[in-house]
Amino acid sequence: MYRYLSGRLQQLGIRQMDLAKVLNICPSSVSHRFCGRVPWTIDEMYQVLDICRASPEELHIYFPDPGRGKRRQSA
Numbered sequence: 001m002y003r004y005l006s007g008r009l010q011q012l013g014i015r016q017m018d019l020a021k022v023l024n025i026c027p028s029s030v031s032h033r034f035c036g037r038v039p040w041t042i043d044e045m046y047q048v049l050d051i052c053r054a055s056p057e058e059l060h061i062y063f064p065d066p067g068r069g070k071r072r073q074s075a
Helices: 003-011 016-023 027-035 042-051 056-062 066-074
Strands: none
Touching (some): 003 056, 016 027, 042 056
8 A cells, every 4th residue: 555655765764663663663563554443543644754855745645545445446
């Protein structure tokens, strides 16, 4: 689900552990967000965009609608 975000962080040399420190959450919380178990908060999403040097207009690229994939599977 967050392949684009993962790829961008990898390009920048930022590991999930580093991201956890910046977001002030534990590494397992970051992992749960990447797996889709826990939703990202809006504040976290904007912090991540800033870290990735992305504009707010790119939010949908880094954080796609989690419901879209579920709707397609059930259709």
